[in-house]
Amino acid sequence: MTTTTAPGATAGPPTADVRVVGTEPLPSPATLFEEAPGDPVADSVRRSRDAVRAVLDGVDDRLLVVVGPCSIHDPDAGLEYAGRLAAEARRLEPDLLVVMRTYFEKPRTTVGWKGLVNDPHLDGSHDIGTGLRTARRFLLDVNALGLACATEFLEPITPQYLADLVTWGAIGARTAESQIHRQLVSGLSMPVGIKNGTDGGLQVAVDGCRAAAAAQTFLGIDAEGRAALVRTTGNTDTHLVLRGGASGPNHSREHVQAASDGMAAAGLNPRVLVDASHANSGKDHRRQPGVAADVAEQVAAGGPVAGVMLESFLVEGRQPLDVAVGPSALVRGQSVTDACLGWEQTVEVLDALAAAVGRARRTDGRGWSA
Numbered sequence: 001m002t003t004t005t006a007p008g009a010t011a012g013p014p015t016a017d018v019r020v021v022g023t024e025p026l027p028s029p030a031t032l033f034e035e036a037p038g039d040p041v042a043d044s045v046r047r048s049r050d051a052v053r054a055v056l057d058g059v060d061d062r063l064l065v066v067v068g069p070c071s072i073h074d075p076d077a078g079l080e081y082a083g084r085l086a087a088e089a090r091r092l093e094p095d096l097l098v099v100m101r102t103y104f105e106k107p108r109t110t111v112g113w114k115g116l117v118n119d120p121h122l123d124g125s126h127d128i129g130t131g132l133r134t135a136r137r138f139l140l141d142v143n144a145l146g147l148a149c150a151t152e153f154l155e156p157i158t159p160q161y162l163a164d165l166v167t168w169g170a171i172g173a174r175t176a177e178s179q180i181h182r183q184l185v186s187g188l189s190m191p192v193g194i195k196n197g198t199d200g201g202l203q204v205a206v207d208g209c210r211a212a213a214a215a216q217t218f219l220g221i222d223a224e225g226r227a228a229l230v231r232t233t234g235n236t237d238t239h240l241v242l243r244g245g246a247s248g249p250n251h252s253r254e255h256v257q258a259a260s261d262g263m264a265a266a267g268l269n270p271r272v273l274v275d276a277s278h279a280n281s282g283k284d285h286r287r288q289p290g291v292a293a294d295v296a297e298q299v300a301a302g303g304p305v306a307g308v309m310l311e312s313f314l315v316e317g318r319q320p321l322d323v324a325v326g327p328s329a330l331v332r333g334q335s336v337t338d339a340c341l342g343w344e345q346t347v348e349v350l351d352a353l354a355a356a357v358g359r360a361r362r363t364d365g366r367g368w369s370a
């Protein structure tokens with residue numbers, strides 16, 4: 001670790017960096033691209049982004065399903081999951097557009113493990129350089145299976161390292177109101193879902209989509225990792241994600257219709273994605289199938305639902321992670337953040353969602369051209 005000296009320090013106690021213990025250089029995005037180029041999967045990233053846009057815009061009548069672990073903490077187990085999901089995605093392709101949750105950054109309500117980028121060894125050593133490399137390698141491996149990747153962007157410079165491999169991005173409930181994250185979305189190359197706030201309020205997400213659609217200028221880094229002024233065009237490929245809130249779940253037909261009407265009134269995409277987890281399930285994974293079933297009924301009836309999010313891993317539930325102990329005692333394939341559906345339950349829910357799309361088509365409920 002490099003200990004920094006406060007800029008302009010004079011005799012006497014420093015007036016800056018008083019609480020900074022040290023800083024360490026990180027590899028630049030360009031270095032990581034050289035080590036792990038995105039070229040082998042670039043065509044499939046482009047194609048899957050177009051496919052997601054088509055579903056969000058209603059040009060493709062399939063349902064987008066963003067499904068996978070709450071967080072990737074063990075890349076080996078994550079890849080086993082990805083292999084299974086890739087097979088399901090191919091089987092269900094006529095009805096569902098499946099994108100895997102590959103979440104490497106976790107926003108915390110207070111404190112806790114902040115994800116694979118921040119602490120890849122799960123032991124509090126915070127080897128962020130390795131975290132970025134591991135996340136990039138993981139995204140390449142999942143894309144190589146023919147499965148598109150979704151992630152939440154949390155640290156504003158992380159996208160410079162990873163975004164070229166991501167098909168769908170999320171801004172979470174805790175950052176939907178943040179100007180920094182809205183600016184970030186304005187420059188992202190993929191469709192992005194913005195979540196309602198943790199209090200259940202929709203306006204932060206509506207405002208977030210509007211701000212992200214505008215051209216923005218802000219501070220960031222360039223490919224060499226230098227501090228840079230970043231100018232963006234704005235991103236109109238955004239939509240609302242309903243995840244429930246302190247006021248309760250918001251997946252009901254009435255909630256979805258009201259949210260859709262609110263987006264339409266603001267001139268934004270009226271098709272929403274419903275998160276079956278988080279506050280829509282009270283963080284109880286056993287409630288996700290019920291939420292998904294409710295949303296499936298809405299899909300079958302032609303409601304304005306473009307997609308569903310599920311938290312799912314190989315083994316159901318969750319387990320505590322103690323960074324003082326490290327990962328050695330963890331159950332393989334079980335979440336260390338939010339509780340997830342197990343694999344068999346996940347397949348059942350995917351089948352039910354696919355069946356709902358089929359029912360919608362038979363009754364012309366979707367009302368969209370294929």
Ligand SMILES: O=C[C@H](O)[C@H](O)COP(=O)(O)O
Pocket residue numbers: 070106107108109110111112278337338
């Ligand atoms: O999805 C993950 C969590 O819901 C989110 O990161 C907050 O987790 P926490 O309340 O356990 O900190």
Ligand SMILES: C=C(OP(=O)(O)O)C(=O)O
Pocket residue numbers: 070103107152171172173174195243278
């Ligand atoms: C943190 C997440 O969700 P939310 O922002 O809805 O809490 C998540 O999807 O991992």
